[in-house]
Amino acid sequence: MRALADAMREPATTATLDAEGWTSLFAAARAEQMIGSLAFRLEAQPMPAAAARILADARASAEQWRRSALWEAEMARRALAQLDLPVVLMKGTAYAAAGMDAGAGRSIGDLDIMVPREALKAAETALIAAGWEWVKPDPYDDAYYRDHMHELPPLIHRERDRMIDVHHTTLPLTARITPDAAAMLADSVVLEDGLRIMAPEDMVLHGVAHLFADGDLAGGLRNLWDQDRLLRELGVVAGFWDRLRARARLHGLEWHLALALRLTRHLYATPVDPALAGRAGLFDRWFVRRLLARDGWGRQTRKFTQLAFYIRSHWLRMPPAMLARHLWTKWRKAT
Amino acid sequence: MRYRFDVRIGPVGFRVGSAWRQPIAALRDLYAGYPEPDGGIADFTVRLEPERPWRRYLRPSVAIHGDFTLPDAAPLPLAQGLLAAEMGMNLQMALGQRRYLLLHASVVERDGWALLMTGHSGAGKSTLAALLGERGWRFMGDEFALLDPGTGLLHAFPRLVSLKNAAIDAMTAEIAADRFGPLLMGTPKGAIRHLRPNAAALSAMDAPARPALILFPRYGFAAAARPVGASEAFVRLTQASTNYVAMGEPAFDALSVLVRDVPGRAIDYPDTEGAVALVERLWTEALA
Structure with a gap:
């Protein structure tokens, strides 16, 4: 479904939509968790009254997400305050807290924060004392998270019913790439209330790592839209692209960054540094196919492409022998 | 598709x-x-x-x-x-749904005023609304009441009435056969038969109504009625809402106004005929 990416890139493309086109656009946008971002993007666009009503609801809904996400961040801040450690907000909550363009209408689910690895235990204890509880009671899953993942097993607050993911780095420990988490923490920027967000370049690179070095690209269109908004807002600051290049090298994410720049330029016409984006790779088209694999009923299409990316995501996440062991354990539990 | x-x-x-x-x-x-x-x-x-x-x-x-x-x-x-x-x-x-505060309730209307009935599954709100809809009231919905936070008005959502188990026989005795869907046996909720709202419900579908009375019915007890205070009504209605939390402040405001302005009554009833009589009496009192 190209219409969604087109509408995000250039709102005027919606002028040609008929009633079915609008209904399909909304179904696809909801499936990609982009209805709120779409609503803000098309705010000034003329459209049928029925479409305008649906998008007005989406904007109101996004405002409520933003408000509750910021409240959840505040709850975490209070719970962790006495530990005196840097607490870095990640992804949607960070964009909202910093008032960035990427936050406009963005859906925000769980609260993602990052703390220094050596402070994980203390953070966990403090959060549990403040009312968060484990979601996964399964001992294998729990041990797996603790030994191999970049975050604690998810915690949920017993009164507010909201999840928190406490990260100590940005990619699983078993992944082939190891971004420099200490540098990300050290260079993070403090906000008024004491919470932190990543430095601009790290914000982009965390998004890039999340997109291509982890996961199977589900929600990729939305995550790439984050990149577009971040790059447009941050890219105009003097020296940004040079710092981004250096930072990508530090984290080992040069290839991933280049791919992200090419894709966001292709789909959203993002202005990027051409030298950094490099020449189109053999697989760029596959990524585009995967990102647009959604029809006007909100259904996933291109099952084979999807499966290929699913396999790829596990391949990236762990070495082959470990992957085999993991899948075997999971399979035995499922049967 | x-x-x-x-x-x-x-x-x-x-x-x-x-x-x-x-x-x-x-x-x-x-x-x-x-x-x-x-x-x-x-x-x-x-x-x-x-x-x-x-x-x-x-x-x-x-x-x-x-x-x-x-x-x-x-x-x-x-x-x-x-x-x-x-x-x-x-x-x-x-x-x-984010435009209207949804209350799991049935709604009927008369003379431009709406009667809201909410209760647990099996409390009889659906049957009661369907029955009143055949007896001089306009049926506005039996599943969700749509409260507009901007105006305080209830909007009709006259879906098919989903009749369950004993209610099916009660209604087939009263209404022409061509308004019923097929009898579905063995569903997760037992036997279900859908009933099409009548012509009056359809033609006035776009007319909202101002709420005048909130009832909390309970089926299977001797006939009784007691007032429900604003705070109790508020809590019970938040529990009956699927989007109260997601809508945030507008939902809180809309519900606060509703329970402040509209009287609430909990009613017990032994059978539907008794319930209809009780509803009519309370309605007359509320509008007096």
Whole structure:
């Protein structure tokens, strides 16, 4: 479904939509968790009254997400305050807290924060004392998270019913790439209330790592839209692209960054540094196919492409022998 | 999708797609005379589709998907495809509606004023609303009451009435056979039969009404009525809402105004005839 990416890139493309086109656009946008971002993007666009009503609801809904996400961040801040450690907000909550363009209408689910690895235990204890509880009671899953993942097993607050993911780095420990988490923490920027967000370049690179070095690209269109908004807002600051290049090298994410720049330029016409984006790779088209694999009923299409990316995501996440062991354990539990 | 049906119910437009013909045929039949979505643009999409490709033909089972989906919702057999479609539309409302505060309640209207009835499943709010709808009241809905936070008005959402178990016989005795859907046996909620709202409910579908009385009915007890204070009504209505938390402040304000301005009564009733008499008496008192 190209219409969604087109509408995000250039709102005027919606002028040609008929009633079915609008209904399909909304179904696809909801499936990609982009209805709120779409609503803000098309705010000034003329459209049928029925479409305008649906998008007005989406904007109101996004405002409520933003408000509750910021409240959840505040709850975490209070719970962790006495530990005196840097607490870095990640992804949607960070964009909202910093008032960035990427936050406009963005859906925000769980609260993602990052703390220094050596402070994980203390953070966990403090959060549990403040009312968060484990979601996964399964001992294998729990041990797996603790030994191999970049975050604690998810915690949920017993009164507010909201999840928190406490990260100590940005990619699983078993992944082939190891971004420099200490540098990300050290260079993070403090906000008024004491919470932190990543430095601009790290914000982009965390998004890039999340997109291509982890996961199977589900929600990729939305995550790439984050990149577009971040790059447009941050890219105009003097020296940004040079710092981004250096930072990508530090984290080992040069290839991933280049791919992200090419894709966001292709789909959203993002202005990027051409030298950094490099020449189109053999697989760029596959990524585009995967990102647009959604029809006007909100259904996933291109099952084979999807499966290929699913396999790829596990391949990236762990070495082959470990992957085999993991899948075997999971399979035995499922049967 | 191969088969589809578009419909507007009150202020909400739906697009229902299906891999099978049968559920769409049943919808077309029972929703005959309902309008199209406003401007042809549906608020919500529902998909009835097989969980795995071969389940379209082999022991066909209907998974309920759409803009909003519950990950662990059990699929239904194809014979209950109509129920799946209805559940699909309910699900979109419950999870996705943000324009109106949704109250799990039935609503009827008379002289421009609305009576809101809410209670647990089996309390009889659905049967009571359907019955009143045949006895001089306008039926506005038996599943969701749509409260507009901007105006305090209730909007009609006159979906098919979903009659369950004993209520089916009670209503078939009262209403012409051509307004009923097929009898669905062995659903997760027992026997279900859908009833099409009458012509008066359809023609006045776009007229909202101001709430005048909130009832909390309970079936199976000796007839009794007691006042329900604003704070109790508030708490019970938040529990009866699927989107109260998601809507945030506007929902709090709308509900605060509702329970401040509109009297609440808890009623017990032994049978439907007794209930109708009790409702009429309380209504007269409330409007006096």
